[in-house]
Amino acid sequence: MIHLSEEQLMLFYYGESAEASGIEKHLAGCEQCRAEFRALQLVLNTVDSAPVPERGAGYGEAVWRRIGGQLGTRRRRRVFTWWIWAPTTAVLVLAAFLAGRLSHRYETAQTAANQQQVRERILLVAVGDHLERSQMVLAELSNAPDEKGKLDISDERQMAEELLDDNRLYRQTARTTGDTAVASVLDDLERVLIEIAHSPSEVSNEQLAELQQQIESRGLLFKVRVLGSRVRDEESTPISEKDKSRKKL
């Protein structure tokens, strides 16, 4: 007698078997498979005992309070024709940010400087987040295991797609305002993000090696880490301290 496989039993347990009636008949007449199925049921029922902390009825409201403020700024972009002026706004804000970095060579009025610092702080957070997320994608691919068969990189691909638009804006602005060091890192980053975004969901060892080579040959992970670290330093420096010793990225 041919017995049922573990995979057949699992699919039957979850109601996903295409041969459910045949399996039922077999189970009715085969003690060994019945015992096997019962063992599987016991294990999966045991998994259900893993506790999950309860969240009360007001939890949704609490989540909304945490995120509501952050949505407001995005919504303004959506209400207007964001595809026309969002890039322009981002460019202008980033220009102000980068111009502020250059402006330390000149004496400016204190009020203007304070406003500038606030703008810088806001943008630093955005650039810092962007670099952190980019770093996550690059590190994930660089450290991917060298195994036989295909590797699923669909998550990294999706993240790369999402990061590309922001990266373009930051790069173009950095270029426009003459911050070539930042522009250069973002330029390298963009090329690799494009490669990742255009890769298939599952890559072979050779394709993965090519991507890793792209990341490695540009020293990209290191550059992004250094730039991200500097941005984070700037971000955590009190405004008064920054006023005393400003530095370029």
Add this chain to the structure above:
Amino acid sequence: MDAEAGGAVERARSGDSEAFRLLVEQHSRAIFRLAFRMTGNEQDAEDVVQETFLRAYRQLSRYEARSSFSTWLYRIASNYALDLIRTRRRHEEKRQRGNSEDRDILQSIPESSPGPDRIFYGSQVKDRVNAALNQLSAQERTAFVLRHFEGLSIAEIGEALGTGTNATKHSIFRAVQKLRRSLQPVAGTTT
């Protein structure tokens, strides 16, 4: 009132933040449960909930009504939690390399019953279940949680994670095999 049925999704897509608030309030607890089962950590689960709704808001224009809104949210939450689990594990591996005396939590749990106290034993079984879930790869755990706890079909999970039906089926199968190996000795002893 069911926010989705009340057209909240459509209104949120057109920029109505009050409608989005309804959706957040309706789906937060389910996303938290999913996130906790995936990450096994309360703080990480909170991060996943928050990031899921922020991403959902940013990507509302990409939502297609062919899948339910909750399935779409699961997709966002699962993918973010996957990233988080992988990052956490890398950090954990680094930390453990620096502390070779760390003991494997699974090994610290006895194979057989410690005594007649079933309450104590029950809590040990739960620890063992958690440890067994922690043994799964990020992909296996995600696929298993979505199938076993959330009741999504294998095809839906494959679509949500972008992995396809066959790869998803194998992830779940590997997860079940690993869980059987870890939990067979204690299976069926919970009260």
